[in-house]
């Protein structure tokens with residue numbers, strides 16, 4: 001099947017190729033996994049910090065800054081990242097939310113980053129700004145797909161911004177040709193006409209390419225942003241500097257690959273034929 005025929009069958013695949021990202025609905029069984037992932041995070045936060053009694057999960061997260069601050073948040077962040085983000089059950093839950101889309105984007109033999117990263121951005125907290133960058137600039141494989149899944153509605157500065165594929169690649173070509181840009185701030189000024197915040201409801205997720213420039217500015221809304229992010233790729237596509245076994249672990253693979261992987265780990269890699 002040609003790429004054109006294949007893309008005609010898949011709205012998210014077509015969006016991903018055209019824009020470098022797609023926003024997908026998480027429905028049915030996948031939605032149950034998302035609700036569970038959010039409930040576990042909220043339970044972990046409630047156990048670590050007093051406050052927010054009587055609030056439902058959505059209100060609890062949106063109003064988190066009312067009973068937290070940047071100082072107390074740091075300890076909680078480290079603990080949640082270690083206890084929740086690194087657990088195999090939590091990784092599986094997050095994978096389940098988007099696996100049907102990933103199968104279309106990267107195939108059904110998938111590796112997933114070792115840790116799911118819960119990210120919190122309190123209103124007016126300037127310590128958590130994410131400067132303009134692409135993940136590929138820091139060694140991520142351009143074959144990856146990044147999941148950025150909000151646990152509350154996100155919009156304006158409560159969300160992140162990104163640059164679509166065509167303008168992104170135009171700016172990248174300018175940089176490659178030697179355009180003089182001395183800082184991330186200056187680069188942001190240059191590409192600002194081509195970036196926009198991603199607006200999503202809870203129950204939607206962003207899947208985007210690590211080749212896209214993106215970042216997050218000061219959250220000027222009066223709600224806290226909570227998202228989960230984690231990277232996926234095909235088990236058999238190039239890894240960049242983030243290797244299988246170190247950064248990534250297999251999360252879904254087929255019988256012949258099961259034999260191949262266990263053979264390699266026990267008897268070593270086979271060269272040639």
Ligand SMILES: [Fe+2]
Nearest residue numbers: 133134135214
């Ligand atoms: Fe990034």
